[in-house]
Each structure stands twice: as C-alpha cells, then as structure tokens.
Amino acid sequence: MKSVVVTKPKEYKIIESEIPELNSDYEVLIKMKAAGVCGSDYHIYHGTNPNSTYPLIPGHENVGVVEKVGSKVTMVKEGDHVAIDLIITCGECYQCKIGRENICENVLVRGSGTDGGFREYLTAPEDDVYIIPKNIPFKDAALIEPYAIGAHTTTRGRVVSDDIVFILGAGTIGTIIMQTCKAKGATVISCDINQESLERAKGYGADYIINSQNENIIEKVQEITKGKGVTIAFDAACFQGSLTSLFEKGLIRNAGRIVSLGFCTEPEAISQAMIDVRELDLIGSRMSAYQFEPVIKDFEEKKYNLDGIVTDFIKFSQIDKVFYNIDHPNPKVKKMVILFD
Ligand SMILES: [Zn+2]
Ligand SMILES: [Zn+2]
Structure with missing residues (x-):
C-alpha cells in the first residue's frame, strides 16, 4: 500500500509498505475511500499547526470500507462503509467522563498527533468507526467530519x-x-x-x-x-x-x-x-464530540445541500496536486477531497 508522509514542514513523500495488521481483537482494517483536506492539513504541511508531530500521515476526514475485523469486533462487519473518528481518547479523565471527550487530557488526533488517512489502508478500534448507510456516496461522506464540527460548535453556542x-x-x-x-x-x-x-x-x-x-x-x-x-x-x-x-x-x-x-x-x-x-x-470550541452519528443521520435525510461544498475531487494517485494547491492558494479551491480507487 501507499501512504503520504509529511516528513517535516514543506516536505512530503509517498512510501510503500505492507497493509497494516490488526493491533488487537477489537480493531478493524479499513480500505480508504475518501479523505477530506482541511485547513489544518495546510498548517501541518506548512509547519504552523501547534498540535502536529513529524513525520506524519495527515488526514482526519476519513471514510472507507471495512476489509477485515478482529475476532472480538461485534458492531461492524466486512464490507460496511464507515467514517473514522479523528479523536482517540483515554476514557478515564474528567473530561471523558463528563462527555467532553474531544478535549480529553490525553487526546490524540488522527491526522495531526498520530497518523491519519492519507494512505490506502488503516486500522482503528471498532469504537472509533461509525457505519454509513450505503446510499451516502463516499465523496459526500468525507464531509461528515466538518459537518460534525458545525454540529458541535452550534451545540456549544x-x-x-x-x-x-x-x-x-x-x-x-x-x-x-x-x-x-x-x-x-x-x-x-x-x-x-x-x-x-x-x-x-x-x-x-x-x-x-x-x-x-x-x-x-x-x-x-x-x-x-x-x-x-x-x-x-x-x-x-x-x-x-x-x-x-x-x-x-x-x-x-x-x-x-x-x-x-x-x-x-x-x-x-x-x-x-x-x-x-x-x-x-x-x-x-474544538473539533467535535458525539456528533458523527447525528450527522450521518442528517446526511441520510439530506438535511444539507452538499453540492459544491467540495470544489476539487483529486485522485490519491494525483496527491501532488493536493500539495500544489496547498502551496498555491487559489480562492476557487475551497475544499479538496482525495478519492481512492
Ligand atoms: Zn477538518
Ligand atoms: Zn480522557
């Protein structure tokens, strides 16, 4: 499989590796289908995101298909379409216990503090994935995370x-x-x-x-x-x-x-x-908490007009275009989504 790694600010490379093994019986292997490119990915690439570490595989707006499940996984099965939460939490701290897991004191964010979705396969615990109905196309599903931010911030407000x-x-x-x-x-x-x-x-x-x-x-x-x-x-x-x-x-x-x-x-x-x-x-307001599932329902009910929210769909094989656009800001390129084969 191929992954895009930002090795240090303003430098990236494509690396080949084996498809990852499941790290536990509770994990699932996901074949990536679409990944949104966000403002924070621009900052990661430019070295101006205070929360990012290097080397890093960016990408926190990730959707794909479950390809393999661990022996103790019960909530998802092979072939399910899923959105992957960006937030990895401890579940133990004060914030986790009061429903504020997005600001868990040990929070780790896929695509900024740990590797994200600009790669062909990734693994995640089943608790971190949400099933998407199959009538929501992957190209739209990549917007679930940014709409979860909209849901979160308007809930905060x-x-x-x-x-x-x-x-x-x-x-x-x-x-x-x-x-x-x-x-x-x-x-x-x-x-x-x-x-x-x-x-x-x-x-x-x-x-x-x-x-x-x-x-x-x-x-x-x-x-x-x-x-x-x-x-x-x-x-x-x-x-x-x-x-x-x-x-x-x-x-x-x-x-x-x-x-x-x-x-x-x-x-x-x-x-x-x-x-x-x-x-x-x-x-x-930061990221989102408990908003993926309600937003998936909203998408299913076509509550939002998504037409044109993504201005540029770019194939993973043409990832250079994504970085070109990051380096050459163009007001017409408002939102990019990477599509995988
Ligand atoms: Zn984002
Ligand atoms: Zn916590």
Missing part, C-alpha cells in the same frame, strides 16, 4: 431558532456553520471579504451577507437587527483581531454568546468590561 447569528468567515467551515444554524431555524448573517464566497453562502441559505471590504459591519448589523445586535457570533475567520472585532459595540446584544473556533496564537484586545458589562459568554 446553544443555537436555537430564535437566534440571529453573525458568522465571520464564509469559507468551508463558516458555510457549514451557517447551514447548521439554518437547519436549527436561526436567522444568519454571513460576513467575509470575498464577494464570491458571500454569494455562495447566500446560495446555501444565508439570510444576509456583509462584505466587510466595502461595508461597515456594525452599521449593517444594526440595520438588519433593527438596532439590537445579534444574539450569537461565530469566529470562523480566525486571524489576529477577529475575535476582538466580535466584541465591538453594536455587533452583539446583552447576554449574547461569542464562539471561537481557531488556533490563532496572537493576543486579542478584549477587556473584562467588554465581556461583563453585557454579560457575554465567550465559548471555546
């Missing part, structure tokens, strides 16, 4: 139908959060500097769009919300100052929630007063 939501960033994750908020019945304002991304967000259901390149965010939000401000804001842009901008007077109303989703390490300029005067909630 407690989004309900009464909410009027502001989403900074209309890239793939911003769009997925927007669709998830819409599915929960909320009203959504998408904001970005790229008009094409905004038009796209509108096509996927955004109620309002703001181009912050040529429109004043606060004025527009005030106009849309009739002077009240939004009830919740998501930072899906994650650049220095993006989080601070959500605290600007007029954007969010008293008792609002602000959800942050990035790993930007630059300091922000948020004072206690900015939080306390309006009694805002600042909520952190």
Whole structure:
C-alpha cells in the first residue's frame, strides 16, 4: 500500500509498505475511500499547526470500507462503509467522563498527533468507526467530519431558532456553520471579504451577507437587527483581531454568546468590561464530540445541500496536486477531497 508522509514542514513523500495488521481483537482494517483536506492539513504541511508531530500521515476526514475485523469486533462487519473518528481518547479523565471527550487530557488526533488517512489502508478500534448507510456516496461522506464540527460548535453556542447569528468567515467551515444554524431555524448573517464566497453562502441559505471590504459591519448589523445586535457570533475567520472585532459595540446584544473556533496564537484586545458589562459568554470550541452519528443521520435525510461544498475531487494517485494547491492558494479551491480507487 501507499501512504503520504509529511516528513517535516514543506516536505512530503509517498512510501510503500505492507497493509497494516490488526493491533488487537477489537480493531478493524479499513480500505480508504475518501479523505477530506482541511485547513489544518495546510498548517501541518506548512509547519504552523501547534498540535502536529513529524513525520506524519495527515488526514482526519476519513471514510472507507471495512476489509477485515478482529475476532472480538461485534458492531461492524466486512464490507460496511464507515467514517473514522479523528479523536482517540483515554476514557478515564474528567473530561471523558463528563462527555467532553474531544478535549480529553490525553487526546490524540488522527491526522495531526498520530497518523491519519492519507494512505490506502488503516486500522482503528471498532469504537472509533461509525457505519454509513450505503446510499451516502463516499465523496459526500468525507464531509461528515466538518459537518460534525458545525454540529458541535452550534451545540456549544446553544443555537436555537430564535437566534440571529453573525458568522465571520464564509469559507468551508463558516458555510457549514451557517447551514447548521439554518437547519436549527436561526436567522444568519454571513460576513467575509470575498464577494464570491458571500454569494455562495447566500446560495446555501444565508439570510444576509456583509462584505466587510466595502461595508461597515456594525452599521449593517444594526440595520438588519433593527438596532439590537445579534444574539450569537461565530469566529470562523480566525486571524489576529477577529475575535476582538466580535466584541465591538453594536455587533452583539446583552447576554449574547461569542464562539471561537481557531488556533490563532496572537493576543486579542478584549477587556473584562467588554465581556461583563453585557454579560457575554465567550465559548471555546474544538473539533467535535458525539456528533458523527447525528450527522450521518442528517446526511441520510439530506438535511444539507452538499453540492459544491467540495470544489476539487483529486485522485490519491494525483496527491501532488493536493500539495500544489496547498502551496498555491487559489480562492476557487475551497475544499479538496482525495478519492481512492
Ligand atoms: Zn477538518
Ligand atoms: Zn480522557
């Protein structure tokens, strides 16, 4: 089998090896079918992901077919289509016990802290795989993980139908959060500097769009919300100052929630007063917990319009194209998915 290994920042190679053996009776062998390429894979390749180790096989948005099962496996069988969870947890710590396994104190992430799915076969414990109905094509199933993020972050933010939501960033994750908020019945304002991304967000259901390149965010939000401000804001842009901008007077109303989703390490300029005067909630959000199964059900019910969310499907045999696109950012390449034979 072939694997793609990032040996160190900005260097990768394709290695040949034997198909892995099962490490325990509870494991399954999976033949990869599709793997999404995420912003964090860009950071891994560029050496700017604080959580990645090298050498590393990237890829955390993985789906495939079960090819072999260990003798004690009971929940999946050969031939099942599965999505593979990215999170490996201890099951013992405080966070695991209170249902926050995504932030387990011993968490290991497939595709960043340990090897991921940019390879033809991998093994995983049966507990880490979720069966996908066969009518969901693999090319769509690769999006289960990013939609699990949408489900998680909107759960963290407690989004309900009464909410009027502001989403900074209309890239793939911003769009997925927007669709998830819409599915929960909320009203959504998408904001970005790229008009094409905004038009796209509108096509996927955004109620309002703001181009912050040529429109004043606060004025527009005030106009849309009739002077009240939004009830919740998501930072899906994650650049220095993006989080601070959500605290600007007029954007969010008293008792609002602000959800942050990035790993930007630059300091922000948020004072206690900015939080306390309006009694805002600042909520952190990372990956997802217990969202794969509900999202698989949503996909089965065709709850989300997935058409065009992936802009580039690339064959595993043409993996060089993936790294070329990572090195040559093109606004038209919004989301890549690697397809295996
Ligand atoms: Zn991802
Ligand atoms: Zn744990």
